[in-house]
Amino acid sequence: MTDKELEVIGDKIVNVLKTIYDPEIPVDIYELGLIYDVFVSEENNAKILMTLTSPNCPVAESLPVEVEDKVKTLKEIENCEVEITFDPTWTQDMMSEEAKLELGML
Template sequence: MSETNQAWSPEEIESIKERILMALETVIDPELGIDIVNLGLIYEIEFEQTGETVIKMTLTTMGCPLADILTEQIHEAMKEVPEVTKAEVKLVWYPAWTTDKMSRYARIALGIR
């Protein structure tokens, strides 16, 4: 993660957020074997002009023991996006996660209709 003093346009910020999302697709839930984006765990990405990034996500269950592992993997994935100078993962519980948040790909892979 590098220092930057550049002012990003709204279009550039959207492009950076898209690359952040692509990097998050490399973070695989070890229990389900599917990435956290397709599982619908990523709720919001905030990218500031300073490069500071907040990723709001949830887990499939409140007591999920994977929170630390996933957070660590997210920090690793953010190293692939040079504009991100600092990453923070915030766990949110509302709205509660349901299988409705999963992508079609994740549903097919897990055999959920």
């Protein structure tokens, strides 16, 4: 698979991630800065490194499953694994300008 093909698949994954919203904040998880990295292997397996707004997040169990399930709907993806990390800890500084604007922080 070429770098260009991997980039296209990565972009498709990001587009899927932008359809998933934090239930407490009306902004998608990508713009919130909860997605730290997206990896796609030569075997078309995706790995998403992400965080939550807090370790006590009410969707700590369901959000990673939703991310996995939605990414797996892409025909290019064989499997998806989500890894949750709290290093670095999420802060509001990680939000995109679009997210900050949406939340009236700009």
